[in-house]
Amino acid sequence: MTSPDGRLDDKPGVTIRCQDSSSVVVTFCDRFSFDADSVHYAVELRAPGLTARVDEVVAWIWDSGLTAFLEKLVADYRGWDGERSWQTHDRDLTVSAVFRSGGYVGLTWTLRPWTQAAGGWGASVTTWLEAGEQMACLAADVRNFLTTEQP
Numbered sequence: 001m002t003s004p005d006g007r008l009d010d011k012p013g014v015t016i017r018c019q020d021s022s023s024v025v026v027t028f029c030d031r032f033s034f035d036a037d038s039v040h041y042a043v044e045l046r047a048p049g050l051t052a053r054v055d056e057v058v059a060w061i062w063d064s065g066l067t068a069f070l071e072k073l074v075a076d077y078r079g080w081d082g083e084r085s086w087q088t089h090d091r092d093l094t095v096s097a098v099f100r101s102g103g104y105v106g107l108t109w110t111l112r113p114w115t116q117a118a119g120g121w122g123a124s125v126t127t128w129l130e131a132g133e134q135m136a137c138l139a140a141d142v143r144n145f146l147t148t149e150q151p
């Protein structure tokens with residue numbers, strides 16, 4: 001399930017919970033901008049025995065974007081063969097999608113900051129969502145999170 005994050009500080013956020021295991025969670029939070037060309041935000045992954053966070057994922061206005069990738073998955077709700085993937089320009093966030101019989105989409109969220117640095121790290125979790133309504137809600141929530149003006 002996806003939901004606008006009910007954070008106590010009222011800052012916008014999106015939480016994605018795996019339908020198969022509610023302890024697997026991806027959170028988009030702490031959005032800010034330096035200029036009109038980009039949006040910066042944090043992504044957190046949580047699963048039993050795992051907590052990982054990247055603080056400055058960047059969405060550029062000229063980039064095809066995560067929202068466009070998710071909306072394409074929504075449009076193909078009847079399924080597809082193989083794996084589809086998207087990544088940020090800096091490659092610190094990658095999302096891979098597969099379609100499972102029964103109408104479910106598996107999204108593997110991978111954080112890999114400092115890809116050029118020795119000793120870098122990576123972490124991944126997979127969330128399963130219903131291909132129709134749940135994916136449509138996720139795409140809308142992410143679009144709203146990345147495009148809504150901050151107070």
